[in-house]
Amino acid sequence: MEKKKYNISVEATLEVIGGKWKCVILCHLINGKKRTSELKRLMPNISQKMLTQQLRELEESGVVDRTFYHELPPKVEYELSEYGHSLEAILHALCNWGETHIIKTYGNKEEYLEKSILNE
């Protein structure tokens, strides 16, 4: 009987944050809770469907908390869960590397990067 599921531990990490948009969503949540509409604005290229879908999976993984305010119009807020905060070091590292990479690749990051996660 074989129970082994992973060949290397990083596969478990990717199961949680490996989706196409998951890291991007999580990075946006580093600086605090966000409403659905805010996330959409921050990710103009994501579809409503993908946004909801990826958020659900992050919720199921236990790294994001969803709060529904039953009012009119309805309001929903997403934020890193307590467990999700354990990903912060990784998320910061990913953002920092990307910023350095952009500078290294394009020279002037201002023309290629809308905003920095670090000083938003």
Add this chain to the structure above:
Amino acid sequence: MEKKKYNISVEATLEVIGGKWKCVILCHLINGKKRTSELKRLMPNISQKMLTQQLRELEESGVVDRTFYHELPPKVEYELSEYGHSLEAILHALCNWGETHIIKTYGNKEEYLEKSILNE
């Protein structure tokens, strides 16, 4: 005229390591150069096609170096490039989080994880 390409810096990182197998490959290369056949053995679920494809993209991104030994039978070795080494902190963080996550989720990691990147 609009030149902006990224909405957030992490997108640039994902462009380099965001493929389905790229992080796994890179993690295996942390501990030194590997032959194609070794990588296949370490990743029993990856197809020949995907392995080659992902390696090519990592090469084009400049994070992996490929060395071809023109002998019989032919021999190819892959390793982190100098630039690729700048990803090491991220890769280690991803592996460590995964290991902790497995333990947290399953209790006994031995049954779910083939081997640890940390003590291979």
Add this chain to the structure above:
DNA sequence: CGGTATCCTGTGAGATACTG
């Protein structure tokens, strides 16, 4: 051994319209 070339399929993901 390492890699390409075909073929073929599943599904990731967009567009659109609708609901509470």
Add this chain to the structure above:
DNA sequence: CAGTATCTCACAGGATACCG
């Protein structure tokens, strides 16, 4: 405002066979 439900399709990715 936030989220479903369909419909649709491109393409990621598997299986197989062949090449230097």
